[in-house]
Amino acid sequence: MMSETASDQNQSVRYGAGIRFSLESELSALGCSRALVLSTPQQSDVALNIAGSLGDKAAGVCSRAKMHTPVEVTEDVMAHAKAAQTDCYVAVGGGSTIGLGKALALRSGLPQIVIPTTYAGSEATPILGQTEDGIKTTLSDARVLPRVILYDPELVVSLPRDLTVTSGLNAMAHAIEALYARDRTDESTKMALTGLACFVTALPNVIRDPSDLAAREHTLVGAWNCGAVLGRVGMALHHKLCHTLGGSFNLPHAQTHAIVLPHATGYNEAAVPNLLAPVADMLQGTSAGTALWDFAKSLDAPTALKDFGLTENDLDRAADLATQNPYWNPREIARPDLRQLLQNAWAGHAPGT
């Protein structure tokens, strides 16, 4: 069944099994006829298939998207896009591919259509992170918000089990931090709770049956709601820690979010228990931090940063970096407490132990 929601940010959002095949009409609606289809090397077959469905409206396929959106890749692809007289970008993939599409849109002013295949949520935000000379910088610009999102659950069926779980927890992290954001609104809270409820219900179902398209679509509704709040309100300690661990220690994005989430939630819960009480209720736990920990463990999520290349010797530096230029946070960030949080997340201990 195909369905549609329209966001209030000049973005059209559509869901449905096989909806990727309506891409040609989306291009026509945008007045475009030369789409460059983007993907990672790992998803080039999906990109080729989608380009094939466009016939002569495909200007080509470029499968060079990489984690952290390196500027040199963007510039090479930009030159290729110009030569191919591209008038629109179609990003098929997760946050890395969507990042490339956003970087190209920023430079060219051309519209983008996104067909997301993970739950990271970048498609719903005007945020772009790019890396140059090893330094990652982030900007927010309305020009990078994709014009159209086509959520096709058939394309998420291939998402490996471990990435399904960690990417889902990555999305939930946006919503958790939106619940206590300083600039939250009734609308952002409602969207955050909607997104969380989708994952709490549907994530166990897609783990049980990865090809359950109704459950996959439910997770994509969650991805849009969680991504949209990421673009609307400020993030706090959890995102600061994950950006530090990803940017300075090269830890993988979704796995890091999945491991840190119960710990950062537990830390902040001490200051804002009422704002996080709906999370504990939704997960039928006594506190949000421990309920998220139990939920993650029930899905066999990774629990220890040490399993992803972080050494115990890195923890002091990570605590120092995470306390520099801190994001606003509902609980004061005391370095000894943060160091303990990192120790627990590194070792795979339960939050607050």
Ligand code: NAD
């Ligand atoms: P990703 O895009 O890096 O994908 C991880 C791997 O999984 C890739 O090899 C990809 O090809 C593969 N993959 C993706 N979907 C698949 C599928 N359905 N089947 C099989 N393989 C699949 O991972 P991600 O977690 O989606 O994105 C992480 C990046 O996105 C980070 O750089 C992060 O900073 C960025 N991000 C940006 C925003 C934003 O608002 N700007 C939001 C969230 C994430």
